[in-house]
Amino acid sequence: MLLATALSVLLAGCGGGGSARPKAAADAPRADAPAPRKVVIVVDGKRTETMATGTTVRQVLGEAGITLGRYDLVKPAVDEPAGELVKILRLLSAPKTLVVKVPPRTIRKKSASVPPWDEKVLRPGRPGIKIVTWAYVRRPAGKxxxxxxxxxxxxxxIRRKPVTRVLAVGPESAGTGAAARLNWRGLANCESNNNPKAVNPAGYYGLYQFSMASWASAGGTGKPSDASAAEQTYRAQVLYNKVNGRWQGQWPNCGKYLFG
Structure with missing residues (x-):
């Protein structure tokens, strides 16, 4: 019994015994440690590159020394897996949402069945709806x-697409009988110095100084001074025919130039 015990002590002191394992070196790399990889980080459009081992966006940004603000937007989100690209938009405020109307387009189709210079609605338009998210950012301003x-x-x-408005439009010129052969340029020169945008504070507009009532009676819409010169001339000729050539009630001072 004493001999067996002495033999065991002797073997232990000499490093004997097959069950002892050598201690691993302290600086040996871990087999499961991820290898560094290149990640591109774009902050407010400015691009930088970094080498990172983190698996999430938060870890990658921490390795790159980038601190996020309270409202900053990050894509992918901070707790999502990090790929090869991370985008950051620095915000000074929480994003806000607006509902914005999108005006419809208008298509005009020529139609011989519509009176000259007039319009007929074939399909009313409908505005669309757009959802806009915005926030304050800090940007350079001024020189x-x-x-x-x-x-x-x-x-x-886009929440709802706009519906296009369709109009049938009459011809932009038309014969008005004998009235078309009169000297309308002479009348316009006297009434407005040939200025289709002329406005008299007394309530007269355009080349021929229409009142709003006389303009409407000739089929005009809106203000005469907003219409083209060609439409104003057409409406003036319609008005002349409508009053059966009694121009004195419409242009008492300048009407004589129609016959010059």
Whole structure:
């Protein structure tokens, strides 16, 4: 018994015994450690590259020494797996959402069945709806490049598409009988100095100084001074025919130039 015990002590002191395992070196690399990889980080459009081992966006940004602000937008989100690209938009405020109307387009189709210079609605338009998200960001302003808060649209999406408005439009010229052969340029020169945008504070508009009532009686819409010169001439000729050539009630001072 004493001999067996002494033999065991002797073997232990000499490093004997097949069950002992050598201690691993302290600086040996772990087999499961991820290898560094290149990640591109774009902050407010400015691109940088970094080598990172983190698996999430948060870890990658931490390795790159990038601190996020309270309202900053990050894509992918901070707790999602990090790929090869991370985008950050610095915000000074929480994003806000607006509902914006999108005006419809208007298509005009020529039609011989519509009176000259008139329009007929074939299909009424309908505005669309757009959802816009915006926030304040800090951007250079002015020549000095001084930073100041400005509004920036972050996202926008169409909730409802606009419906195009369709109009049938009559010809932009038409015969008005004998009235077309009169000297309308002479009348316009006397009434407005040939200025289709002329406005008299007394309530007269355009080349021929229509009143709103006389313009409407000739089929005009809106203000005469907003219509083209050609339409104003056409409406003046319609008005002349409508009153059976009694021009004195419409142009008492300048009407004589129609016959010059």
């Amino acid at each position: 000095g490049g001084k930073l100041k808060p400005v509004k920036k649209v972050i996202t926008q999406r």
